[in-house]
Amino acid sequence: MQSQNMLTDTGKVLLVLKKKKRPGEKFIETTLAICGFITVFITLGIVFELGKEALPFFSGPDFHLLAFLTGTTWQPQINAFGVLPLVMATLSTTFFALLIAIPFGIGIAVYLSEYASRKVRAFIKPTLEILAGIPTVVYGYFALSFVTPFLRSIFGKDVVEIYNTASAGIVMGVLIIPLIASMSEDALAAVPRTLREAAYGLGATRIETTCRVVIPAAISGLAAAIIVGISRAIGETMIVALAAGAGPKFTLNPFKGAETMTGHIVRVSGGDLSYDSIDYNSLFGISLLLFFITLSLNMVSQRVVRKLNEVK
C-alpha cells in the first residue's frame, strides 16, 4: 500500500486503486464456465452425431423426402421407408395419454390449488411425487399385466389384441398426470389472490371463480403444461416398447398393435445391429425427427411460461 499512496506536492493523497490479480480466482471461474459450455456441447453433439449417422440414410439412393414423410409402409427389407406408420402409432398413444392426463392432471391441479385443505394437500402432493418417481418400465409392466387384460375383458378378446396402442396410451396418461398436475398447479397458484377475492366479493361461487377468473388468467400456463405433457408422451419409450406391439403397422384402430417411433428404435437397436447398415442409419433418421419434434414443443412451452413470468 505504501508504494501506491503517493504524496503529491500539494500534500493531497492520491489513492491508486488497482485490482489485485488473482490467478486462482480466474482459474476457478474459467473452469466453471467450461462446465457450463459443456452442456451446450451436448445439444450440439446430439444434432451433429445424430445428423452424421443419419446422413447416409437421408442421402441414400432410396430416400425421397416425400416418400419418407407420407409413405405408409416402413419395411427396410424392401427399401420402403415411409415414417407414417410409426408417426401414426405415436400419435395414437399420445392421444390416449392426453385423454387421460389432461382432465385428471388439470382436475387435480384445480382441486389442489382452489379446494384442498392444507392436510389434504400434504397427503396428495407426495402421492403424486411417488407416481412421478416410478420407473417407466414398471408402468409398461402395469400396462401389459393389468390394463390390457382389463380392456380385453370389457371389449372382448377378439377386438383387443394382446399388444395395443390404447393400453399403452392409457398407462402413459397415468404417467403424465403428475407432470401436468404440478405444472398446472404452479400456473394456478401464480394467479394473484386479489383476482379471486374480487370474484368472491361479487358473490361468485368457487367453481365460478375458478372457471371464469382463475383458469382464464392461468390459461397460458395450463397450455404450457399440456405441451410439455405432449412432448413427454411422444418421447416415452418403455411403455410402448412393452405394451404397444412390435412391427410398424399403419392402423388407426387403437385396439390393434402398432409400433411407435420410440418403440421401433428400442426394438431394432435391442437386436444385433451392424453399423452403417440402412437399418442403423434409419434409426438415427427417426431419432432426429423425434428430437426436433420434442425440442420445438419444449421451446414453445418455455416461451409461454417465460411470457407468463414477465407479465407477473
Added chain:
Amino acid sequence: MDDLKAPVFVSTVHKRKRNEHGWKVFLTLTTSIGIIFLIVLLSNIINQSFGYVSIGYKVSPQELVGTNQPLETLSSPQLAEILRQRVSTGLLKQLEKEKPLAELSEPQLVNLIIEKVAKPEVVQTWTLWQSLIQKQEILQTASQKPDEKLVFYSWFRPRIVSTAQSSNPLTAGVRTALLGSLWIILIAILVSFPLGVGTAIYLEEYASESLLNRIIRTNINNLAGVPSIIYGMLGLAVFVRGLSQITSGAWLGLSGAETANGRTILSAGLTLALLVLPLIIINAREAIKAVPDALRQASYGIGATRWQTIWHHVLPNSIPGILTGSILAVSRALGESAPLVVIGASTYITMDPANIFSRFTALPIQIYQWTARPQPEFRNLAAGAILVLLALLLSINSIAILLRNRYKRY
C-alpha cells in the same frame, strides 16, 4: 310511472349452489382416482409377486431320497452320494474342479442337487388374489397330481438379490443386474455431479446476462426435456461407436473378446451422466438461488473474494439442497432403461461385472426382458424384480427426504 316495470329477479342461487357442489364432488373424485391409480399399480405388482406355484420335477426329491424324508434332513455324505450317482461324469468332474463335493456345506449340496438333478420347473402359477380366493380348488387340483409340488411362493425373496440370471425362473435372480445398475449409477454420479454443480455455480454466481449465458440457460432447460432414448442414440454414436477404443478398455489392454464393441458399463454410465446432468443443474441452481443474498454481501463486506464467498458460505448453505436434488436425479437414472437398451445392454449375463469395461445388464433392463417374455412365470419373476427396484428407489428417496428435513433452513 305505468311504463316502469318492477325488475324481475330470478333466483339462481339454488342452482348455482348445486352446480358448485357437483363440481366439488367431481374434482374430489378426479383427485382420488389419481391416488387409486397408484394403489392399483402397486397392488397389481404385489398380486403378481406372491401366490401358489405348482412345481414339477424331472426327478422328484422323494425318488432321490427313496423315502418321504425331505432332502434337507440328509447328511452331507448322503447328499454327495446322491449327486455322484445322478449327474454325468463330465459334470461331476467340473463340479469337483470348482470345489470338491466333500468341502461343500449341506445347503450348498441341496442347492446343487435341486439345480442339477431334480431340475424343478414351473408348471402353473397363480396370483395372490387367485391363491386367496380359489385356495380350495387349487389345493384340490394339486392333490390329483402327486408328481407336482404345490408351494406358496414369494417371487420377491432374499434369494432374488443374491442369485444370478438364469433361464429357470425358479432359480433366476437379479444379482448381476443389480450390480450392473450400481456400477452404472456410480459412474454417472462421478461424472455428472461435479459437472452439474460447477455449471450451477457458474450460472448463479458468475454468469452475466450475456447472450452466451442466456444460450446456456435455455439449452439446459431444453436438454431436460429431451426424451431419454435420444440420449441413448447419442451414447450409441459417441461412446459405443466413436470412442470404442476408450470405452472398451482397449487402450488399457483390458478388453477381452467379451468386452469388445464399447458396449460396456463405462459407456452406459457416461450416457446416463448426460441424461441426469440437466436435472442436477436445475436442482442445484434452485438450491444455490435459495441462499439469501445477505450472506454473500456480508462475506464480500469483510473482504472475501468471490470464490471464498462461494466456498465458505454459499456452498455450505446450499449443499443439502444440492444433494437432495442430485439424489432425486440419480433415482431417475436408476429406473431408466430405454437408453441402456439402445446402447446395447446384454440380454443374458450370468457373470458379475468385473470392471467398468465389462458387458452389462441393469435392473430395469432385466425387468423389461422378463416382462417381454410370453411365459406367465417370468411375469411373476419380473414383479419380484420390480419390488426390488422399488425398494431400492424408496430407500434412496427416503435418504433425500431425510436430508431435506434435517437441513431445511431457509
